[in-house]
Amino acid sequence: MTTRYSFGGDEHLFVECDEAMSLDAFFKSLSMTNAIRDADIKGVTEICPANASFQIKFDPDVIKPNDILKEVQAIESAAANTEPVIKTRIIEIPVFYQDPWTHETLMRFRERHQDPTATDLEYAARINGLADVDAFVKAHSGSPWFVSMVGFVAGLPFMYQMVERAKQLQVPKYLRPRTDTPKLTIGHGGCFSCIYSVRGAGGYQMFGITPMPIFDPEQKIGYLRDFMVFFRPGDIVKFKPIDKAAYEQAVADVDAGRFAPLMRDVTFDFREFQKDMTGYNARLEGALS
Amino acid sequence: MTIKVLHPGLSTTVQDLGRPGYFHLGIPIGGAMDRLALRAANMLVGNDEGAACLEAVFIGPQLEFTRAGRIAITGAEMPIKLDGEEQPGWTSLEVKAGQVLSFDYLKSGARIYIAAAGGIDVPSALGSRSTYPIGALGGFKGRAIAAGDELPVGKAADGKVGASVPETLRRKPGHPAELRVLPGLYWHRILPESQQSFFADQWKVAPEADRMGYRFRGGQALKFVEREQPFGAGSDPSNIVDSCYPYGSIQVPGGKEPIILHRDAVSGGGYFMVGTVISADMDLIGQLQPNMPTRFVEIDMDGALAARAERKTLLQKIRAALT
Numbered sequence: 001m002t003t004r005y006s007f008g009g010d011e012h013l014f015v016e017c018d019e020a021m022s023l024d025a026f027f028k029s030l031s032m033t034n035a036i037r038d039a040d041i042k043g044v045t046e047i048c049p050a051n052a053s054f055q056i057k058f059d060p061d062v063i064k065p066n067d068i069l070k071e072v073q074a075i076e077s078a079a080a081n082t083e084p085v086i087k088t089r090i091i092e093i094p095v096f097y098q099d100p101w102t103h104e105t106l107m108r109f110r111e112r113h114q115d116p117t118a119t120d121l122e123y124a125a126r127i128n129g130l131a132d133v134d135a136f137v138k139a140h141s142g143s144p145w146f147v148s149m150v151g152f153v154a155g156l157p158f159m160y161q162m163v164e165r166a167k168q169l170q171v172p173k174y175l176r177p178r179t180d181t182p183k184l185t186i187g188h189g190g191c192f193s194c195i196y197s198v199r200g201a202g203g204y205q206m207f208g209i210t211p212m213p214i215f216d217p218e219q220k221i222g223y224l225r226d227f228m229v230f231f232r233p234g235d236i237v238k239f240k241p242i243d244k245a246a247y248e249q250a251v252a253d254v255d256a257g258r259f260a261p262l263m264r265d266v267t268f269d270f271r272e273f274q275k276d277m278t279g280y281n282a283r284l285e286g287a288l289s
Numbered sequence: 290m291t292i293k294v295l296h297p298g299l300s301t302t303v304q305d306l307g308r309p310g311y312f313h314l315g316i317p318i319g320g321a322m323d324r325l326a327l328r329a330a331n332m333l334v335g336n337d338e339g340a341a342c343l344e345a346v347f348i349g350p351q352l353e354f355t356r357a358g359r360i361a362i363t364g365a366e367m368p369i370k371l372d373g374e375e376q377p378g379w380t381s382l383e384v385k386a387g388q389v390l391s392f393d394y395l396k397s398g399a400r401i402y403i404a405a406a407g408g409i410d411v412p413s414a415l416g417s418r419s420t421y422p423i424g425a426l427g428g429f430k431g432r433a434i435a436a437g438d439e440l441p442v443g444k445a446a447d448g449k450v451g452a453s454v455p456e457t458l459r460r461k462p463g464h465p466a467e468l469r470v471l472p473g474l475y476w477h478r479i480l481p482e483s484q485q486s487f488f489a490d491q492w493k494v495a496p497e498a499d500r501m502g503y504r505f506r507g508g509q510a511l512k513f514v515e516r517e518q519p520f521g522a523g524s525d526p527s528n529i530v531d532s533c534y535p536y537g538s539i540q541v542p543g544g545k546e547p548i549i550l551h552r553d554a555v556s557g558g559g560y561f562m563v564g565t566v567i568s569a570d571m572d573l574i575g576q577l578q579p580n581m582p583t584r585f586v587e588i589d590m591d592g593a594l595a596a597r598a599e600r601k602t603l604l605q606k607i608r609a610a611l612t
Contacts, residue, residue, distance in 0.1 A: 007473050008537070009535060009567050009568060009593065010567055010590065010594055011536070011568050012538075018519075019529075021520055021530045022520070045310070046313060048313040050532045050533045051530050051531050051532070052530045052532075053530070053532040053533065054533065055532075055533035057535075151556030152556060152558060153315050153423050154314070154316050154424035155315055172523070173523075191521045192531065198423060198424065217424055217425050217426040229311075
């Protein structure tokens with residue numbers, strides 16, 4: 001892993017922790033952005049973590065580009081000696097896999113897909129060498145995911161599964177992007193899953209839908225009243241498969257203002273995690289029960 | 290006072306200087322594409338420089354004023370009419386109750402800014418009145434204005450009619466437009482011959498040009514340094530592991546058509562970028578029409594900072610001319 005620094009014009013410092021995606025690169029990016037936030041450097045206006053890289057926006061009238069570069073490089077050196085531990089939250093996201101809405105949408109855009117004769121889930125199961133859709137859903141919902149980036153558009157989380165590289169689920173994006181995706185679709189492209197925060201265009205494979213809103217510009221939904229965007233980089237997500245009845249109940253609960261996401265504060269220790277991923281994940285998930 | 294929308298134009302939105310601080314959650318800064326023009330319009334009517342104005346692209350709206358007040362229109366060259374009578378741009382104008390503001394066809398540039406004394410007084414969302422339509426956030430009900438809307442205007446400060454920004458202080462793109470670019474980000478991914486052709490070729494603005502980004506065509510496709518694609522990056526040589534996108538960054542999907550991200554940028558994605566348009570030239574992009582010939586001009590960091598200082602001086606000169 002080699003860290004690479006580059007300027008994005010006169011207002012951005014771009015830092016690539018690694019060219020390739022890995023939990024190590026993501027954790028380094030997250031730790032460094034946390035440290036930069038704590039350092040409270042004058043002239044820094046935005047800190048944006050991404051999957052294996054991050055970006056700092058700064059005001060060059062306040063801090064010279066070379067000075068921000070030096071500050072961040074110093075933080076990188078110091079970060080190498082700090083404990084790889086973060087405080088974060090684990091959240092259970094209910095998912096109605098193979099729901100009728102994403103199914104209707106994927107059927108409408110079949111000619112843009114690699115395999116027009118199968119559904120997105122059937123295709124994903126096959127190319128990942130899994131026996132069937134149920135086995136794929138089991139793998140997708142069986143281990144938790146790190147929110148490795150929030151963005152593209154308002155509040156959309158990109159997630160990377162907390163399993164070794166050999167077990168990562170990988171699916172290409174649609175051959176040509178769709179012009180429509182239902183709001184709250186669970187999508188997947190490359191090695192990343194996402195939740196579409198708003199309805200719109202999209203190229204990720206569609207697996208299901210969650211009843212839990214994650215972006216509310218009007219801030220009327222109880223748990224989004226304090227802030228309109230639900231996710232933060234570093235959140236840990238566990239998907240829970242639900243059926244149609246449970247989905248409809250959850251939607252009714254959201255509408256009635258009764259729905260509260262199941263979530264707990266947790267401490268994540270990257271060293272402990274690396275020693276025994278399965279065991280560590282099970283302990284993390286224990287916080288939800 | 291309120292402004293009644295008789296005809297909205299093509300896409301007219303409420304904009305100010307934007308909402309910094311939420312890009313890490315996918316909410317872009319937004320705000321006027323041409324910030325200098327918005328500041329000047331506000332100064333002309335006695336507003337704070339960052340007050341909310343209307344930004345109209347290519348086609349002007351038709352607006353009726355319910356009360357007397359002051360307005361100013363800056364930015365693109367688009368003949369201005371009050372009850373059918375032509376009025377000067379970049380000048381503070383008096384409007385009477387019931388008068389109708391309209392526009393003729395665009396002559397040059399792309400976006401006009403309409404300031405009303407008191408500012409467009411829609412509710413502030415995350416610290417800004419700018420419209421972010423994808424997130425249905427800010428502006429007038431989170432969307433472009435439509436016929437029948439009634440836009441609230443705040444309480445006007447004192448000001449005088451007839452003030453004007455001198456012609457020499459109105460910044461416009463040249464012909465061809467020249468945008469200064471600091472190479473970087475994933476510049477090393479393309480071959481030296483492509484690094485050379487990117488700056489040597491003449492490009493032109495494609496029809497896909499909006500507040501999110503401006504696409505360009507006409508130059509040679511870029512050739513990539515061969516490599517085995519990193520894990521998670523995707524199979525196309527122009528793909529990277531999804532990263533953040535700086536404002537002004539130039540991505541080139543498939544190596545073919547450069548796209549410069551602007552104020553309503555997506556915050557990240559999986560395409561490599563060759564560099565970034567410097568902050569001093571972002572306003573100019575907001576005044577480019579489709580088919581406008583454009584050159585990318587290489588600049589280093591010292592040059593970028595000097596251009597930034599020069600733009601600041603220009604703003605100071607406008608302030609001095611109007612106060």
